[in-house]
Each structure stands twice: as structure tokens, then as C-alpha cells.
Amino acid sequence: MTQPCGRFAPTPSGRMHLGNILCAMLSWLSVRSKGGRYILRIEDLDAERCPRRLADQIEDDLRWFGLDWDEGGSDGGDAWYQSCRTPIYEHYEEILRGRGLLYPCFCSRAELHAAQAPHRSDGTYVYAGTCRNLTEEQIREKRKQRGAATRLIVPDETIRFTDGCQGDYEENLARDCGDFIVRRSDGVFAYQLAVVADDGEMGVTEVVRGQDLIGSTARQIYLYRLFGFPVPQFYHIPLLTAPDGRRLSKREKDLDLGVLRGVFGTPEPIIGMMAQACGLRETAQPVTLAELAEDFDWTRIPTHDIALPLEILHAASAK
Ligand code: GLU
Secondary structure, eight states: OOOOEEEEOOOOSSOOBHHHHHHHHHHHHHHHTTTOEEEEOBOOSSTTTSOHHHHHHHHHHHHHHTOOOSEETGGGGGGGBGGGOHHHHHHHHHHHHHTTOEEEEOOOHHHHHHTTOOBOTTSOBOOOOTTTTOOHHHHHHHHHHOOOEEEEOOOSOEEEEEETTTEEEEEEIIIIIOSEEEEOTTSOBOHHHHHHHHHHHTTOOEEEEEGGGGGGHHHHHHHHHHHTOOOOEEEEEOOEEOTTSOBOOTTOGGGBHHHHHHHHSSSHHHHHHHHHHTTSOSSOOOOOHHHHHHTOOGGGSOSSOEEOOHHHHHHHHHO
16 A cells, blocks of 8 residues: 655745644644654745745744644756746646647736636636637747737536545536646746646545635646546545634734734644644643644544634734
């Protein structure tokens, strides 16, 4: 049997907040409680928004929290930074091209909006297929005006999977998503292609991430199949909210790890509060990750949003 392998794959565009920490914590607990391998991959595809110092800061915060990893991060060198993995993504792009599944798309943002395709629940739109049938001549002419993004043709197929946290989920690729971008017009690879190429290459068997990404999963399963990789088990974890139900965002500096480290001094009280908030412990008593790994069980994690314990907000805002 393959050894379980989990990962944390942060995008280092700011300091980690509690939502990121919950994701790191649950991904680590899930795989460590099975005796599996854990990796840290830095998703800095957009290198300008993601300077190395922010990735280093994430590592420092994770270590402070008591998380460890077998491979990845700065100890593993460039191979664990998506910004350094372009040749690998090009290899997978060629596989798609070889199957005749890619085409250049010249639509501008304004044109995409004007096409008025139905919007998905996550705020993105279903691509209307405008550039799918351009002739070679039209492509040559358009290339003189602007660079093209690369889109992947999707079939009229319903992809179904059972999420380890959210249960059964399905999405029809043609109806709910449309042909999607695998490489942007500036040459940067899209998250969908990079994440599947990486998780496949790295032997990841379980993907734990925020529930806001569940809408990407059908597209990614389609890519796993095209690349010939086994599809991992997905766990889309609930999002943390403030007590008033408001979503937390990276912009909310009041809850980033810089402030929380200063307020609490040690990770155990924070881990204790998070463990209680997500159903792993009855009380918010300080606890270590190793202790939580002893009886970790996905069935205790709620499927709905988790309101953050007030203590954390109070402690952070009193600072
Ligand atoms: N890099 C993504 C993020 O930080 C996570 C991607 C994933 O886990 O699939 O939101």
C-alpha cells in the first residue's frame, strides 16, 4: 500500500492567519495520525506577489506552532517553490497539447464579462467558448494584437467525488465550469495545472484545504486523469469566521500570527482553542499537536463554518 502523504501548500502573499493555521493543523494531524509523510510546498506562482521572505516567515510560523515536515520548504531547495518549477508544468502542458485539448484564448477581462455566461456560485463565470473555434488565420491576426492565455477543453461530463469532510459533491465540467485557463497570457501557469502536476509528482494521497476551493476540485480531478495520476482523497475544511459570521481574510492584521505569537507566547493555548472550536476537544485547554494526533478523527470536524473563539479575538484586539 502507498504510504499516506499529505501537504500544506500555502501561497505566501502575506502573514498566516488562523484560517491558514487551521488548514496546516488539520492536514498535518490527518496524515501524521496515520504515520504518513508530510510535505511543505510553497505556491508562489505569482512570484511578484510572493517574495521569499514571506515564505520564510510562513516556515518560521509553522515551526513555532510545532509543525514539522519530511520534505519541502527552504531545506529542500528550489524544488519546493512553484516559481522554480516551470519546466515541470511545461511538460504537463505538452501532454495536454499533444492530446489536442488546448487552444489560445484572447478574451480580455471586459470581453469575458460582456459574454454574460452564467456565473458560478464562487463568483467566477462559465467560459462561453468564444475562442475555441478560431481559425489559424484568426489566431495569427490576434497574436499581433495581444498575448493569449491557454485554455483546456472540458468534456460534457459530470465529475463526482466524496469529500472526506463535505460528503458527496458533483460538478458538470461543461455546464458548471467551461473550458478553463491552464496558463495565463503572461506565461504564468494557472493554479489548477500547477497544483495537480505537483500533487501528482510528489505522491500526495490526501489534499486538505479550505472549503472555498471545493469548486476547483472537479477541474483538478479531470487533470489528474489526463496526467495519469491517482486521484487523492480530498478534505475541504470549514472556514473560520468572526463571531458575527464575517469571513477572515489576510488583510485582517488583527489575527495574523505576528500578533498572536506576541499575545500568547506559546502555541499550546492557540492550538487548544482551535481544537475546541473544530470539535477535537471538549475544552479549550492548552494542548500540543502531538497530543491531538493520538486520537484525531475527521468525523468530529464540522462541515459548516466555524465561529472563532471569542478569547482569541479579544486577546488580539486588546494588544
Ligand atoms: N495555495 C493555495 C492557498 O494558499 C492552496 C492550494 C491547495 O491547497 O490546493 O490557498
